Structures are given as C-alpha cells and as structure tokens.
Amino acid sequence: MLDELREAAARQRRQRALKSLVLGCKRLLSGRGQMNGTPVARDLIERLDILPDDQLDGFFDYLANDLSPDPQTVLRRARAYAENPGAAELIALTRAAEPARQELLRRLNRTPGGTATVLRLRRVLLKRLPRRPELAALEADLLHLLSSWFNPGFLQMKRVDWNSPAQLLEKIILHEAVHEVDGWDDLRRRMQPDRRCFAFFHPQLPDEPLIFVEVALLPEMPDAIAPLIDKNATPLTAEDFRVAAFYGISNCEPGLRSVSLGNFLIKQVAEHLHHELPRVRTYCTLSPIPGFSAWLRAAPDLAALPGVGKAALAKLTAARATLEQASGGDLGALQSPTLLEALDAAAQDALLALAAAYLGHASPTPAGDPVARFHLDNGARLERLNPRGNMSPAGLRQSFGLMVNYLYDLDRIESSHAKFRNGAVARSRAVSGLI
Amino acid sequence: MLDELREAAARQRRQRALKSLVLGCKRLLSGRGQMNGTPVARDLIERLDILPDDQLDGFFDYLANDLSPDPQTVLRRARAYAENPGAAELIALTRAAEPARQELLRRLNRTPGGTATVLRLRRVLLKRLPRRPELAALEADLLHLLSSWFNPGFLQMKRVDWNSPAQLLEKIILHEAVHEVDGWDDLRRRMQPDRRCFAFFHPQLPDEPLIFVEVALLPEMPDAIAPLIDKNATPLTAEDFRVAAFYGISNCEPGLRSVSLGNFLIKQVAEHLHHELPRVRTYCTLSPIPGFSAWLRAAPDLAALPGVGKAALAKLTAARATLEQASGGDLGALQSPTLLEALDAAAQDALLALAAAYLGHASPTPAGDPVARFHLDNGARLERLNPRGNMSPAGLRQSFGLMVNYLYDLDRIESSHAKFRNGAVARSRAVSGLI
Amino acid sequence: MLDELREAAARQRRQRALKSLVLGCKRLLSGRGQMNGTPVARDLIERLDILPDDQLDGFFDYLANDLSPDPQTVLRRARAYAENPGAAELIALTRAAEPARQELLRRLNRTPGGTATVLRLRRVLLKRLPRRPELAALEADLLHLLSSWFNPGFLQMKRVDWNSPAQLLEKIILHEAVHEVDGWDDLRRRMQPDRRCFAFFHPQLPDEPLIFVEVALLPEMPDAIAPLIDKNATPLTAEDFRVAAFYGISNCEPGLRSVSLGNFLIKQVAEHLHHELPRVRTYCTLSPIPGFSAWLRAAPDLAALPGVGKAALAKLTAARATLEQASGGDLGALQSPTLLEALDAAAQDALLALAAAYLGHASPTPAGDPVARFHLDNGARLERLNPRGNMSPAGLRQSFGLMVNYLYDLDRIESSHAKFRNGAVARSRAVSGLI
C-alpha cells in the first residue's frame, strides 16, 4: 500500500520533470529561442544532465513523435516540387522534410555543455534501440548531426606521451580495448619514443580523447604481439625505425558509434609519421582475427566462399580434414597452446589456408570479420598471416593464436578500397598463395 | 580574329577546369569518398581555391542543378511516409529530401582548408544571388551548414587588446565598420583598460576574427561618440566604471551573413563583464540611426505608423511642420551642423519626437532601421535619444547627428524580445514621452 | 702483470682526460672565453658530463688549488685599500679576493646545460667533503653562486595536480621523502582538490621540480597523519576548508643543499592559498619529531635545557621517572604500539612534557630537532603536540608516535623568527603549560 503510494508519487515527479523538459524544448524552438536561446538551452541541459538514464524514455518519445515532420505537409511540398522543381519549392520542401528535433539539438549544442549532453543522449539511445526500433529515425538524426560536428576537419590530432597530463593518460588506460594496459608501468613503456600514441580531440571537449591509436616503431613488420607490449622491452633508437605498426585502435566515446573516425585517424597518423620519420617506409597493422575460430567451428560451406575456384576448394576441404584429424575431431581443441605448438607442418599450413579463406570473404556488408572489414574498406591490403602471433587466452580463443598484418600502402589505398567495394579483397601474393 | 581564337581557348580551359571539378565532386560523393575522402577533398579544395571568382558560376550551376533532390523520388518517399509514418519511411524520406550537395560540402569540410573554402563559396554566391535567384536553394543549404558549424557553442570568445598579435589587430583596423580606426595610435587608445574589444573565433580558423564588439567602460551612459573614440582621451581607472557601452560591432566575414553571431557575442560579453567588473550595472549601446534621415525626407505617412494614436499623430504632424519651417522647406538642410546648432527648443523636440516615432516602427520584418531591428529583436530596449551625438559627416547625413542608446537589461531581455516579435517596441518612459 | 698494464693504461687515460679539462678551463677563462665562450663552455660541459663521479677528484683539486686567489696579491691589495680606502683600491681588492673559479663557473653556466652540470658538481662534492675538508672553500663558492642563481625571485611556483605531466608526477613519487607515495593510486588521492602540491621550478630546468610541499585542506588542525594520506579517504568540498596543513616538504635536488628554498616556498604557498581560499584562516604543519626518541634515550641533562626553571626541572625529572617505570626501565620499549596504547594518563602527560622540553631547546645553531629548527627559524610557533599522531614504524621509532603542529601566523612570522634568533622558542599557551 505504502509502496504503491510511493510509486505513484515518483511517477508524478517523473511526469512533471518530463513536462517541464517538453516546455523548455518548445521555448527553445520558438522565435525567442532563435535569438535568446542560450539561457533556455542551458536550463534544458541542466535538467537533462540530472535525469537518470532510465528516465530518458519519455524524452525520447517526445523527440520521436512530436518533432517528426508532418506527413501531409511534406507530401504537399513534395508535390509542389515535383510539379515545379524551382528554388523556392525546394527550400520549402527541405524545411518541411527535416525533423524539427534536428533544429532543437542544434540549439542545445549552442551552449558550452551542449555537445556532451547530445553525446550522452545518443549513448543511452543506442542501448535502447534494440528493444525500441521505432526510435531509429531519432537515432539517424543524432548520427547525422554528430557526423557533421565531429567531422575530421574540426578534430585535432594530438600525440599522447609520458609528458601528457595524468588525467588524460588515465583515460587511455581505461579505454584501451585491444591489448589491456596493465597499470602505469605498462603505460609508461607504451609512451617511450619507439611507441607512439595519437588521439583525436574535439575543441568543445578538450580533455576527452575520442579515439586513439597505438603504434610501434620497428625494424621490420611484426609477427607477434607479445614483444610489442612487453613492459620490460628495451626501447629502440630512431635509426632502427623502418616500420610503423598500428597494434591497437580504441574508441573512447560510445556516443560516436558509426561516426567515421578510425580511418581518418590512421591515415593522419601515417602522414604525420611520414613527415617526422622519413626512414619509415612501411605502415601496417598487427591485428587480431576475432571471428575466425567461431566461423571455422561452425562448419561453414567452403564452396560458397567468394572467389574460390575448384582447385582452391579442394585444397580448403583437405585442409579442414587435416585439422580435424589433428584436433581429434574437435576443432575447439586447437585452442590449446600445447596442441598448437605440436602441430606438424601440414596442419599448420591447413590452418593458414583456412584463415586466408576466412579473411578473403570479408565484404562491405556486415559479414565476415569486423576488423578485416574495417581495414580492407579503409584501403589496406591483407599482407601476412602470423601463426602463434597471440598466445594469450583471448588470442587462442578467437583465432587459434593467429594474427594478421594489414598493409597501408599510401599510394594504393584508394584502389584497394574501390576493389573491396566491388567485392574483392586486396591481398599480397603470399596470402593468395595460401589458398 | 586572333581575339576570337584566344577567347575560344580560354573558354575551353574553363570548361576543362569545370569538368575536372565535377569529376572530383562525383568521386568525393561516391563510396570511396566516404572512407578515403581526405585526399580527394584536398584536391578539390586546391582546384577551387585557384579558380577566380568569376569562374565559379559553372560550379554553382552544377551544385544547384545536378545535386538537388530528385523530385519523383522525394514524392514517392513522401507518399510512403504519409501512408505509414514509421521510422524506416521517415529515414528514407529525410535522405531523399536532403540535397546531395549538403553531403558534398560536409565532406569538403573534412580537410583543414575546407571551412575557409566553403565560406568563400558563400561569399561569392551572395554577390551573385541578386542576379541569379535560381541559386537561392543552394544558398539556403550553405547557410544551413554554416549555421550548424559556426554555432556559438563551437566559437571561442577572446579579448583583443594591446597584447594581441599585430596580425590580429591589423584585421580589427581593417574590418571596423562603425567608427573607422585611424591608424595604430587610434587603435592603441581603444585597447586601453577602459576600452574593451572582444571577438569570436572558430577553432578551424584560429587567426580570423569572425565578428568583434567594442566596449567603453564609463561612469554613465554616453550621449556622444566623439569622446569615446578620441585618441587623446585620458583613460579612466577601474573604480569609475559603472556603465559598459557597446559602441561598435563589426562583422569580418561576409560569408557568414545571416548566421546569428552578434546577438550571442553581445550577451556573452555582458556576462563576462558582469563577472569581471561587478560594479558595472548598466549594459547599453551608443548606436547610429542609419535610416532616419532618408525616411524623414521621403515624407512618410505618419498615420500609418504602428501604435500611433490620434494625439500622437497630431504631435508628429506638428513636429514635421516645425522642422520644415526650421529647415526652410528642405529637410536635407538640417544635415548642416550650423543649422542644427542653431535650432530652437521646439525644433529640437520635434526632431526627437520624429526619431522616436521612426525607431518605434521597427519590426521583425526587414522594415525600419536595421540597427534598431537588430538590438530590439535581440531583447534590448530603446532607452534614450541623444541630439548631436555624432556630428561627423556620416552622422549628420544619416540622422541629423542623432544617436540612440539601447539598453540591455539582462533580466528583461527575453520579455523585450517577445514583445518585439509580437509587434511592439520596448521603450523607456523618456522615449515614450517624446511622442 | 696484465692487470698492472691495464691499470696503468686507465690511469693514463684519466690523466689525459683531466689535462684536457684543465686546458678547456684555461681557454674559457682567457680573453677569448669572455667573448666567444659558448662553444668552449659547451665542450667542457660535455667532457664533464661523461666523466664518472669517481674521476671528478682531479678536477676538484684543480679548481681548489689552481683557481684560488693568490695570497700575496690579495695581501698587497688589502694593504693598498687599508691605506687609501677609495673606489679604485676596492675594485682591485674585490677582484683579487674573488677565486677565479667563480668566474669559470659563471662562464660554464652560460650554455644551456651549464646549470645542470654545476649542480652535479656540487652534488658530488658534497659527498666528498667529509673526507676532504680542504675542498670547503670550493664548496663555499658553489653555494655562493647557486644561491644567487636560485634566488626565489627567479623561481616559479607551480601547482602540481592530476592534470600535470606524468613525467613530473613520477618525480614527485620518487622524491617524496616524508610520507612515501605508494604508487599512482596513492598519488592520485594526494592530487584531489582537497590536497594540494606546489613546487618551485627554475626557468633553466623547466621539467625539474626543485622542492615541493604537500598541503591538506581540512576543517580543523589535524592531529594524525594516517587520515591525510589515506588513499581511500573521501575528498572534502571547498566549503569545509578552514585549515591548510603542510604535511610534507621534500627537496628533489641534493645539489641545492643549504640554498634557502623551503621557507620561501611555504610562505609563497600560504600567500597563494590566502588569495584563492579566503575561508582558510589557519596555516599550520603536521610534522614529525625525528630526534626525540634518540635524545630521550641518551639520558640528557635536563637541568641544562634553556629556560627550564626549578619547578619545571622537578616536573621533567618526575616525568622521566614515570616513563622509565612505565617502560620497565628501557625507554626504547615505548616504541611498541601496544605499550603506547596502554600508557596511563600520567605516563602520557610525562611523554608530552618531555617532548615539549625537547622541542623547546631547539636553537639556530645546529642543535636540537632539525624539523623544529627549520620551522621555528622560519617564524612558526610550536602549537600542539599530538600523541599517537604517527603509529607507523618510522613514527614510533623517531618519536614514540608523537607528531607536532607548527603554526604559521602570517602576522607574527617576523617576531617569532626574531625571538628564535634571540634564543627563545615561540610556543602556544597549551605547549607552555605542558612543562
């Protein structure tokens, strides 16, 4: 009984909060918001910022339902434009078709904290989306605006090193997603002159790294991750730098999902290093193959792989048979380091051939390995497969310890990307030879 | 004959240049532009930057004609959305209705020089527009994008003073539009502690002031401009500051016309001074009345002025008669300083009454005095009329030497603005009493 | 045999190195060094920097023996000045009496790395000095020069916080000498807004903190160290700050021993906080008493303590007897926490009385407790004794867990200091009452 009363009171409070939010939005969208919106926007932002995530649903509903274009008005404008496709008709149509919430969000963004609030809205919304697909159009508007505001022309690339503020380095430790940073000593090693870290920042959020990439400067293309992230490795001197290997790229801001940042960052870093270290001629990655093991164990139809001719199919089928034998019938057993170390040459080759086939069927659609898709779409080339590249539990589980180098050949990026968009994967001769 | 040949060759060159521009745009808009657009965009920007203004027409035509939404597609999407107003339909509609040139311009903006190039496109386009109204939709797109990119949340307000780089101060001298700066000595005076100057900057154009405002700190509301810009005036000390008078606001970037900057700048400066100098309680302007003389000499229909009752009409009609007599029948004669100085009290009152009536008929539509419209729409109040406030040739010509103070009462800004939007002008009792 | 040869070769190498050092010094001191000394000085510095510490003795000998003033010349000049004390005679005398090595060191200091090299020379020399007292005059010259170069007017006080470069924070961890920093988490707590850290820097060594002080902002004067350095303590908010307690002051550069830095730093920090946090009215320390236990156990002659009258002597003698009984005859046993916790009121009072007597006999000569001497000479007042203030092994060993607050009353600093110089210790009534 008492609980019910409490619940009712809380519901009322929530409704009141929502109501005043909606009122604020209307005020901000009115003529007065146009000229004098800053205090209104500031007030709205403060209200939004104190609202717990789970109470944002009402606000999302308001944005999605009340601030969508009016179907009849758009239809009228579209007809007028179809009859007479002039400037005036087009302007009227564009205005009618743009959801009013876009203007609302732009006005929110006018105050200092605005950008952070909009990012948070999208962060929360993205979590809701799977259960509430009707919010997809709102989500599309947020992505549209954030892409415009976080375009690489507005971002600043900065080097992060041991001279950076501890506050920033702490965020690097927190967000490193590929090869976890094991405390400050580990970080310190990654900040030595033969390791580099670069991040994108937005002028409006100067202390927040948006995405960062970790680079190792090496004498040759690396074939295993352990030496790169070994805390106790002796730093190399600049004369020995020949290869820049991207060994980790991590997003810090989930609110920017699907906003293209990584591909711009990698290329800007490559260009920067190209000027700073003219001796470095090779830009590549040392990347995981997160989906390989799951794919192989799911008994895929090898014949359906793109670009696999008769001979290749025979080879791949034989490879699978070899592996099944080597693993005693359970391919999962190959995730054991002992077994992997003990594989004979034929079994090893079989593993490489199947991995090459797996990576070769990546495509611009959300199929295949996500890391492969990212780099190949970005214009990189599938360069080399490295057995026993990552013998950590995660590496064994994901890909039987295999790692891969993607090569960024600055002169061929555009053609490789085009090739990928047309359904083919750019590969080195060595990789092609595996199949 | 030779001339014709030359002309033909030049025409060919221009066509080739345009063709490669169009090709570049297509490449940038394609899938490969999405992921690897930076070099493509950079190339396009370089081509655009070397093209003389008078050769941009072909490019504008391409943007206006080829990158508008397809009428039939939009109509189809609008129908689908009207039938079933769901998220998927809306997303499809929004995409179809947005002109492809918006995406093109966003991608151009991704490279460092991009913003400057887009600004220049709009600068040139605005000059073309009067003769080529069919480009209005393109112009609307540019304004739309620039408003989003130059929103006040992204701008930095900085104080400009005698410690600022000479390079920046030189631009202030160049762009000061209200009361010309007569060389470095004049500027030096305006940079003393009892004069302030604040400008907005965009992170992407860090050396370019976008708009700046000049402020005088004074013991009381000023009634004439000459003492404020007198090079040899002795600076006041901070104890005497009670009033902050905005005496000049100048745009530096014609490509940002109609992007709201001035109103945000004035309010941000007022807030800044409010914190720095708590003794300053009054924020006002000392402003010109650029349209008064022309209006009065054009013999306006006083009866048609908004909010003018019978009694006021009689008073204004009498005032005009008084002035006509005082000027010997030619109101233009009142632009002579000698005549102005010699006016009797009745004639002076008549002049003030008519000015009050003139300023009182400002409205949100592009009617009436533009400076009045700016400040009133911005939430300021018409506070005081100052005879002989500006006896320079320009002041005499524009408004018979009259100047006006608009008062920014931070607590009433929103209500004054709302009043103005509803057709009425906020006035002090003193100004109301004049009519 | 072979060893002897090797040894001889090494000796020869060392002699050659020394010889070229001496040659370089002569060149730098010559006329050509005056005008064109930079490359010569740079070369000398490089040679010195690679010389191991244990090979600097020959160089010290050269500085001490060859670059001292010539006794006969000085005597001649002194006689001339005594006969006719005019300007010319004085200038000649001053020049003759100044050791030439001072000019040499000043010229070394003209190149970028020079200051660091001179600091290192003194660092090494100070270690040698106990065994080689004949180098004392050289040491005096180094101290003289460094005091002039590192005078507080040239130093910059900077706040160190969680936004400081990791490189700098690492040095703070390394050099904290009073209460060891236990890794980055511990440091992070000490960098929260209710803990402050300030350091002095020299413009020539911008990345090197010279000395730093740690401050806790608290609601009242602290009586124990553990809560101040507890990693998991919840930070206070600014409204609760009333007291600024200096709980650690650490030198980072042994080469600056005896150069007054700490006293200037404490006062500059107090002045800084006074402006930033007007609510903070009390500036005090929470300090160790490093020499108390050793003094007490050495059975000091209580009658010889300064300012101890008959009554006080009786009280102190009784106090010692009480403690001896409580400790079972061995005062060292009182370093056990169990025993300390179990002391009855009388024994506790006895301990405090003896500590007050110990601290009260500090004097400007190097007698008594060094920490007491530093703060009392600096103008602070002996304010409060805190039993069980530091129950760590070090605290128990040094002072049976006792800690002390010294109070910095900005208005009385000069008089307290003068009092101390005259042989008396400024004490609060509470401390005076203990004896």
Add this chain to the structure above:
Amino acid sequence: MLDELREAAARQRRQRALKSLVLGCKRLLSGRGQMNGTPVARDLIERLDILPDDQLDGFFDYLANDLSPDPQTVLRRARAYAENPGAAELIALTRAAEPARQELLRRLNRTPGGTATVLRLRRVLLKRLPRRPELAALEADLLHLLSSWFNPGFLQMKRVDWNSPAQLLEKIILHEAVHEVDGWDDLRRRMQPDRRCFAFFHPQLPDEPLIFVEVALLPEMPDAIAPLIDKNATPLTAEDFRVAAFYGISNCEPGLRSVSLGNFLIKQVAEHLHHELPRVRTYCTLSPIPGFSAWLRAAPDLAALPGVGKAALAKLTAARATLEQASGGDLGALQSPTLLEALDAAAQDALLALAAAYLGHASPTPAGDPVARFHLDNGARLERLNPRGNMSPAGLRQSFGLMVNYLYDLDRIESSHAKFRNGAVARSRAVSGLI
C-alpha cells in the same frame, strides 16, 4: 622666506625617506632578512620605486660608504690567508672582501619586482658616474651581479614577428637605434619572412626585450642600406635566401651596459638560422662606420697607425692629398652627396683606402671605431667596404656614406677574435689590397 621654509620641509622629507630606506636595508641584511626577507624586500622596493631619480644620491652614498668592506678586517684576513692559505682562511677572506651591498642587492632581487629595481638603480647610477667617480666600486658591484643574473644561459632568444604582441612591437619601434623605424608600416615590412628579428628576454622580465638584432635574408652580401629598409620592397621567397645580413642591433636596457649580450645574440641567431635555413651559408653585417669622418678630419698621424709599412704610408698620404684636393681643402665638404657622386675613381679609391686604414687600427682598448671594435672582438672579419652604402644625412655625416660588411665565418670566429686580442685585425684580401 616662504621658499626657504618649503625647501627646508622638502629636505626634511627627503631625509626621512632616506632614513627609512637605510633602516629597511639594515633589516634586510640582518638575520631576519635571511629567512623572512620577502616582505622586507618588497617594502624596500616599493619605497625605491617611488623615489625620483634625483633623490637616489643619498641612497647611493649609503651603499658606497656604509656597505663597503672594512679595510682593517680585510687586511687581517688577507694576512691570515697569506700565512696559511687554507680553506677556512680563504672562506673568511672572501666573505670579508665582498662588499655587504652585494648581499643586499641579492636579497632585493628575491622578490618579483627586484630585478627591475636593480636595473633602474644602475641606469641612474651610470648617469651619475661621470660626475661622481667615487661611486665606481658600487657600479662595479652592480655590473658584477647583473652579469651573473643576465648570463646568456638564463636568457631566452625569441623571434619577433608580425604575430608578436603589439605591446612588444611598440618597444622595438621605440628602441631601434641604428635605422629608425618609421611607424607601423615600416615595422610591418621588417617583419616579413625575408626579414627577421630576434631578441633576448629574461624570465623575470618576460615582456621586456633586452636587446634585438635585425636580419635581412638576401641572395648576396648587401652593399647599401636603403633597399633593406625600404617599406615598399617586395619580399623575397625562401629559395633565394643565401646570405643573412645583420643590419641593426639595438640595446633596449641601458641598465645592462657592458653586460655581454650582443655577441651571444648574434651567434645564437646565426646558429638558429643555420638550422632553419641550410641554404644560407654566409653570415655578415651591413654596418655603419660612426667615427670615420671625425677621425679623418682631425688630421690623424698616419704614420702611427699599427701595421702600416712604408709603402702603405706613402699610399695613404697620397690618398689624403687626393681627397683634400677633391674637397677643396675642407674634408667636411665630402659629406655632401653631390660632391661624393662626382668624385673621380682616384678620389674614391683614396676614400676607401683611408677607411680601411681607419678600421684596421681598431683595438680591444676603447680606441678606434666602436662598431668595428664590437664585431672584430666578437670574431668577425673586415670583409668589404661599400661606397655610397648609406646616403642619409647620418650616413654622410659619420662616414661620407661609406658602410662596411663584417663577415661571421662560424669556423674562424675564435681565431679571428684571438688575432684581434693580439692586436691585429682579420681582413679579407680585398680590404687588405686597399692599403
């Protein structure tokens, strides 16, 4: 009568002011000044700063008379050291021989404004010195301290350009002593990329340039000043830079007279340009010859010139005769541009020969041309004489329009300097051939 009373009152005020200054000095020098001197020093500095220049004499007298070493004490210490030249004796002697005012000035320098005050003291003192030679020892102490504090290792060289604060550029205009800057347009030209300006700053006086040098980047060694300082000259691009010509060096701080700054600045700039612009291979000056005309007209004894053999003497004597004839007996007439332009080849050669002889007799003692002395002592070489290099009134008056290039050959600087110190002038073959 009234005047006498007023005068007496003013005298009393001055005496009181002096008395409290002296008291402050004693306090600062006492033990309490050692530890807690900052407020005392600050108070002293404030008192000194408001004292008009003409009232500093009493203070100078105090410093000179009361704070000199005691003759008998020094004599005693000197005897003790002569008897037993050990470390303790030397330390005691050094202390006794150093004037106490040095320590006083060092303590003044501990507070922020201290350095500026000490500089001002020396500025004023240097003006007094000619009439009050008894202050020479005080002056020597000031020079000694300032040389130690303004040593080049503590100074920062910064480029001054059109991006520098107007406040700084204004000081450059004010202090340019060689070729006057004619307003901001003139300055603007000197700040273009083919003109450079570098200044030394002290960390304690960050807004005050101490000395600056102006450099022109050119395709070849310049032979006239007019094109270098022509406001309307078109800037060259970087590909054409081959020669860096120092065309002006100006001190901004008279209080630093005789402190070596210029020679260090020139070399540091040369080194800086050497790295920035590897194509620039030649570093030279284009310098005035301020004393040539006065020397020549004073009928110098040519036979007494150093290094002039029989043949040379004959040549120079003939040259003088030629010039006397050409000038109609009055060598001063040669300061007329018309006459200079009309000189025949023989007379021109005569002029050059005599100028070469004049410059060749420069020596490290304060004889000969001061500019020549500066550059030759600095290690430069007399490279080329340029007739009609400066046809401005000053150029004609000083040196009949002649200018000279001194060459800075970085590899030979030390040997040229040594040569000069030994009494010979380093000259190019061309200049040697003139005599």
